Amino acid sequence: MSKILRVNMTDLTTKFESVPEKYRLTAGRGLTSAITCDEVPPTCHPLGPNNKIVYASGITTGTAAPTSGRISIGGKSPLTGTIKETNSGGMAGQKLARLGIKAIILEGQPKGNGQQWVLKVDKDGAELLPTADEWLGKGLYETYPLLFDRFGERVAIIGIGVAGERLMRNAGICVNDPENRPARYAGRGGMGAVMGSKGLKAIILDDKDGPGVPIANKKVFDTGRKKLLEALRTHAVTKPGGGLNTYGTAVLVNIINEAGGFPTRNFREGRFEGAARISGETIHETCENRGGVGMTGHGCSPGCVIKCSNVYPKPDGSELVSVQEYESVWAFGAHCGIDDLDITGECIRLCNDYGLDTIEAGVTIGVAMEAGLANFGDGKKAIELMQEIGKGTPLGHVLGNGAAVTARVFGVVRCPTVKGQAIPAYDPRAIKGIGITYAISTMGADHTSGYTIAPEMLGVSGKVDQFIVEKADMARNFQYATAFIDISGHCLFIAFAILDIPSGLEGMVEECNGVLGTNWTLDDIGRIGGEIIRMERLFNEAAGFTTAHDRLPEFMKYEKLPPHNVVFDVPDETLDKVHAT
Amino acid sequence: MIEIRLYATLGRYRPELKVGEPLFLNLDQGTTVKRVLQEVLGIPTEVVKTVFVNGIYRELDHVLADGDRVGIFPPVAGG
Ligand code: SF4
Numbered sequence: 001m002s003k004i005l006r007v008n009m010t011d012l013t014t015k016f017e018s019v020p021e022k023y024r025l026t027a028g029r030g031l032t033s034a035i036t037c038d039e040v041p042p043t044c045h046p047l048g049p050n051n052k053i054v055y056a057s058g059i060t061t062g063t064a065a066p067t068s069g070r071i072s073i074g075g076k077s078p079l080t081g082t083i084k085e086t087n088s089g090g091m092a093g094q095k096l097a098r099l100g101i102k103a104i105i106l107e108g109q110p111k112g113n114g115q116q117w118v119l120k121v122d123k124d125g126a127e128l129l130p131t132a133d134e135w136l137g138k139g140l141y142e143t144y145p146l147l148f149d150r151f152g153e154r155v156a157i158i159g160i161g162v163a164g165e166r167l168m169r170n171a172g173i174c175v176n177d178p179e180n181r182p183a184r185y186a187g188r189g190g191m192g193a194v195m196g197s198k199g200l201k202a203i204i205l206d207d208k209d210g211p212g213v214p215i216a217n218k219k220v221f222d223t224g225r226k227k228l229l230e231a232l233r234t235h236a237v238t239k240p241g242g243g244l245n246t247y248g249t250a251v252l253v254n255i256i257n258e259a260g261g262f263p264t265r266n267f268r269e270g271r272f273e274g275a276a277r278i279s280g281e282t283i284h285e286t287c288e289n290r291g292g293v294g295m296t297g298h299g300c301s302p303g304c305v306i307k308c309s310n311v312y313p314k315p316d317g318s319e320l321v322s323v324q325e326y327e328s329v330w331a332f333g334a335h336c337g338i339d340d341l342d343i344t345g346e347c348i349r350l351c352n353d354y355g356l357d358t359i360e361a362g363v364t365i366g367v368a369m370e371a372g373l374a375n376f377g378d379g380k381k382a383i384e385l386m387q388e389i390g391k392g393t394p395l396g397h398v399l400g401n402g403a404a405v406t407a408r409v410f411g412v413v414r415c416p417t418v419k420g421q422a423i424p425a426y427d428p429r430a431i432k433g434i435g436i437t438y439a440i441s442t443m444g445a446d447h448t449s450g451y452t453i454a455p456e457m458l459g460v461s462g463k464v465d466q467f468i469v470e471k472a473d474m475a476r477n478f479q480y481a482t483a484f485i486d487i488s489g490h491c492l493f494i495a496f497a498i499l500d501i502p503s504g505l506e507g508m509v510e511e512c513n514g515v516l517g518t519n520w521t522l523d524d525i526g527r528i529g530g531e532i533i534r535m536e537r538l539f540n541e542a543a544g545f546t547t548a549h550d551r552l553p554e555f556m557k558y559e560k561l562p563p564h565n566v567v568f569d570v571p572d573e574t575l576d577k578v579h580a581t
Numbered sequence: 582m583i584e585i586r587l588y589a590t591l592g593r594y595r596p597e598l599k600v601g602e603p604l605f606l607n608l609d610q611g612t613t614v615k616r617v618l619q620e621v622l623g624i625p626t627e628v629v630k631t632v633f634v635n636g637i638y639r640e641l642d643h644v645l646a647d648g649d650r651v652g653i654f655p656p657v658a659g660g
Binding site for chain 1: 586588589590592599600601602630631633635636637638650652654655656657658659660
């Protein structure tokens, strides 16, 4: 029987509870959002004692389902003030699931003395241990090896860096990758600061001799698993040697740039002259030419058949960073006017080290450049600004609180955020559907909440004109389907295969049926996804959000984006229509 | 004259070009994307997924004009 582990940081107790019936058929984002809605007062201060963080693996996580290692982390976000679910690959999701734990709920707040704790969970139970001094106040590239020395190489660590310890709104939550690097992140929304506010430095998961994930109907599960596997292995984008495996997600750089939707120099332009130099093709070529540890086709968690990650080498072949992915190379690259992968790689490494979300951090540096703290294109200065965050200087605190705070402090009007969260690497003026997603997402600007780029740019699940504005239905359908994938435990990148190959989609649902013993059909995807979104919207409404917040930054309505010279012209009524039904 | 860029795996059809380096071509009036692919570049149309002309998605029967910027892609995706 799986359980819920409740950890109270006020009185430093841990207890296992049985899973209430109403949570039995959900997991991942469905569970983190349900518990947040049930237990967190929507108007609470995100860093105060009444917020909680919930950690939950997906339905199929911990089983043999392909590419299913996700862990969802949710609560109220200090960055956006909305409900938040942010998920990550890495080693933690599967170990949590195999320990028979459906969710960890972290609540309360220690009083006073600044003592930090580590939560150790294994088959025998859970305990809070005081942190050693040498685990605090340092980069995670130093701290994680110390934690692995202490707890063994085979544990998973969910931890925060100095950004989380200092309660910065851009603090992410780190999960180790298969080689135990501090390299995978539930990055968005500042949940690392919530963890920090509860005095928890890390969760250590040791699944040795754990009960594993029970499967209600093995036959149904196996049938589904085979169908999904087949779809992933045949689709041109997800198959071994396919687009994602060969080049990584940064293969998108050139196509979004050609389409004129690649935000450049803080969203002034839609095409970057240095795009090719930070593209997946160049990453691939550099890994081959420099050799050493450089590789593409790296998997971020065991059992991933897509393997879109990479290890990027320095000129001498030694490791610079894992991973240079699309959003990160864009944020520190084109967005800052920088066309050098060694610079983007160093900035990403610093994010991993301090415990920051790369999108928010890179967008923040671009906003700082807009404010005149550095010139666009000045890589050396970009790195120095990042180091301010690591040092914890007053400027570092401003930058560590993200793009919206930085824009306010320095009087920048061109501030690319929605609900306080930085807009990712697709300019919504040139690609309208993703703009609708940014505006109406329950999470603030978040491309992963409804990836309409698939049909608008990539010809996945059909081809839709990028400039058409009437895309409310499309945006809604993507939100619902995504929410379902987010409870399944699969990485969102399976979507490219299952949107095109119907048997793959069936396979995903059958895997879930196999684990849970349900009889869901394809029709249930929209129903279940829709329920999650409605629940999240109710939380946001109670927290004070209205349709006035479901808007893009005003400058996008009057500043034309070259080369297409377009503004964001999706009518407000269309935005409001998405969730009106 | 038009400029063409071949991306991702299509780079192998012009290995002498660097990533993102354009190929400049003079074309007869009325030349379609498909004809450039087949007759000039020797790229089978089935390996091509997406073509952007001046930043706008176009079908293979699209007629090219002087000064066009063409980007040609195999299936790609990311996030
Ligand atoms: S596709 Fe990429 S991000 Fe997704 S699980 Fe695999 S390696 Fe990780």
